[in-house]
Amino acid sequence: MADPTESPLTRIGWHGALPPSSDDDADDSRIARVIAQHRAGYELHDGVSAFNAQPAPRFLKPSLDPAERPAVGDFVRVNRSKPPSIEQILPRRSVLARAAAGERHQRQLIATNIDTVMVISGLDGDFNPARIERYLMLIEGSGARAVVVLTKADTAGDADAAMAELRGRVPVQTAIHAVNAKSADSVSVLLPLLGPGTSTVLVGSSGVGKSTLTNTLLGESRQATHAVRETDSRGRHTTTYRALIQLPSGGCLIDTPGMREIKLTGEESLDGSQFGDIEELAEDCRFGDCSHLSEPGCAVRTALEDGRLDNDRWHNYLKLRDELAAAADSLETQLRRKSEARVMTKALGRRLDEKYGRH
Numbered sequence: 101m102a103d104p105t106e107s108p109l110t111r112i113g114w115h116g117a118l119p120p121s122s123d124d125d126a127d128d129s130r131i132a133r134v135i136a137q138h139r140a141g142y143e144l145h146d147g148v149s150a151f152n153a154q155p156a157p158r159f160l161k162p163s164l165d166p167a168e169r170p171a172v173g174d175f176v177r178v179n180r181s182k183p184p185s186i187e188q189i190l191p192r193r194s195v196l197a198r199a200a201a202g203e204r205h206q207r208q209l210i211a212t213n214i215d216t217v218m219v220i221s222g223l224d225g226d227f228n229p230a231r232i233e234r235y236l237m238l239i240e241g242s243g244a245r246a247v248v249v250l251t252k253a254d255t256a257g258d259a260d261a262a263m264a265e266l267r268g269r270v271p272v273q274t275a276i277h278a279v280n281a282k283s284a285d286s287v288s289v290l291l292p293l294l295g296p297g298t299s300t301v302l303v304g305s306s307g308v309g310k311s312t313l314t315n316t317l318l319g320e321s322r323q324a325t326h327a328v329r330e331t332d333s334r335g336r337h338t339t340t341y342r343a344l345i346q347l348p349s350g351g352c353l354i355d356t357p358g359m360r361e362i363k364l365t366g367e368e369s370l371d372g373s374q375f376g377d378i379e380e381l382a383e384d385c386r387f388g389d390c391s392h393l394s395e396p397g398c399a400v401r402t403a404l405e406d407g408r409l410d411n412d413r414w415h416n417y418l419k420l421r422d423e424l425a426a427a428a429d430s431l432e433t434q435l436r437r438k439s440e441a442r443v444m445t446k447a448l449g450r451r452l453d454e455k456y457g458r459h
């Protein structure tokens with residue numbers, strides 16, 4: 101149970117010292133966390149209750165980088181006007197982002213101030229190490245820690261083999277846990293990550309057990325802390341959208357629909373990623389621009405031939421590299437278009453200045 105003496109903010113994932121209150125009128129503002137974003141505004145939680153708020157007008161300027169707008173997970177300063185207005189975004193300790201869907205290339209924030217992202221994958225037919233690697237790549241550099249949770253360990257044929265395969269592909273510091281998401285005993289290995297003041301996001305395809313794991317973590321207090329699942333008229337369990345779920349272990353889960361589809365932004369680097377060793381290997385190729393296809397003295401081909409480099413892993417690397425190149429291309433096009441637009445605006449401004457004098 102959460103310690104009753106702890107600050108309500110701790111219960112919504114705040115940790116560390118409280119920031120000094122705003123300069124003007126300290127009594128007139130308070131801190132809350134963005135738990136959902138709707139078309140009509142934001143839903144906030146102050147550790148005691150949820151309420152709706154509007155962003156201050158400056159957040160609505162079309163020219164503002166979307167990353168500078170309030171996002172799910174943000175701690176914000178809110179004034180007490182009616183309706184309350186978000187005045188300031190407090191510094192973010194982590195930022196999860198992905199390429200925005202659609203043609204215009206922009207980074208879209210998925211969630212901020214997340215400590216741990218649990219990448220969930222079933223040890224059954226869904227088991228897909230390449231997908232896990234892509235999630236890890238998205239998380240890398242976000243400031244959040246990634247942990248792999250393999251569910252359905254109780255029904256899987258060969259959990260050990262799957263674990264071993266994955267172990268060989270992900271960075272050594274990434275913890276991998278195989279669990280039965282239905283068993284409180286089994287998922288207790290995750291509790292040290294879910295203590296007071298922590299924020300965790302669960303990601304993974306449909307059916308891997310995110311809701312099951314959430315319910316097991318909620319345990320007895322499920323009813324008191326809002327059931328995550330409700331039974332619909334046909335007696336089936338359906339997932340009800342809850343943006344911030346407070347756990348008995350003191351931490352909270354942030355449930356955001358945005359994490360399901362993965363798209364790379366083009367800003368990721370393969371250096372130092374889980375493919376860092378391949379990048380290092382390529383540095384030993386005789387030619388700096390080696391395509392690793394047929395050049396003599398290719399360190400990558402040598403490693404593939406003598407088995408030091410796994411063939412599947414190599415193909416995953418190539419796939420990821422292509423995707424990254426495509427994303428980087430579209431990012432560059434986007435940036436170029438933007439700077440051309442700026443140059444044109446400037447030129448137009450100059451022409452107007454010449455015609456009508458400076459204004």
Ligand SMILES: Nc1nc2c(ncn2[C@@H]2O[C@H](COP(=O)(O)OP(=O)(O)OP(=O)(O)O)[C@@H](O)[C@H]2O)c(=O)[nH]1
Binds near residue numbers: 255279280304310313
């Ligand atoms: N035996 C066993 N079954 C599991 C485990 N985890 C999940 N399941 C079952 O797998 C099915 C799908 O689990 P869910 O928790 O609904 O999956 P989800 O990730 O929340 O799926 P979405 O809500 O569609 O995103 C359910 O029937 C669960 O009971 C596990 O560790 N062991």
Ligand SMILES: [Zn+2]
Binds near residue numbers: 382386397398399400
């Ligand atoms: Zn080469």
